[in-house]
Amino acid sequence: MPKVTYVEADxxxxxxxxxxxxxxxxxxxxxxxxxxxxxxxxxxxCATCHCYIGGEWAAKLSPPSEGELAMLERASDRRPESRLxxxxxxxxxxxxxxxxxxxxxxxxx
Ligand code: FES
Numbered sequence: 001m002p003k004v005t006y007v008e009a010d011x012x013x014x015x016x017x018x019x020x021x022x023x024x025x026x027x028x029x030x031x032x033x034x035x036x037x038x039x040x041x042x043x044x045x046c047a048t049c050h051c052y053i054g055g056e057w058a059a060k061l062s063p064p065s066e067g068e069l070a071m072l073e074r075a076s077d078r079r080p081e082s083r084l085x086x087x088x089x090x091x092x093x094x095x096x097x098x099x100x101x102x103x104x105x106x107x108x109x
Contacts, residue, residue, distance in 0.1 A: 002095040006033045006051075009103035018090045024099055025049035025085035035101035042086035044068060048107060049085035050075040052100030061088060076106040
């Protein structure tokens with residue numbers, strides 16, 4: 001099963017196994033990793049699954065959709081490597097991926 005390392009803003013890392021076909025958001029919730037909320041349940045309408053995926057891992061992902069980009073406008077502390085965790089599906093090719101988490105998620109901002 002692919003391993004995903006979620007890294008909190010303070011540097012605390014959580015490496016967990018995530019079933020393929022689950023999203024990074026679902027993987028964090030099911031493994032009780034703090035930092036992702038997933039308020040809308042994964043339908044790309046809240047931005048509380050904001051995370052950072054950079055470097056080699058970013059190159060392995062499909063680019064964000066128009067809808068994801070629009071929703072990222074609502075994310076706090078957005079960066080070039082920002083993604084929505086609910087829009088990234090875990091696959092075997094992502095085994096070992098490192099996912100940064102923001103210091104907080106924007107809710108109603
Ligand atoms: S869980 Fe709401 S946009 Fe990802």
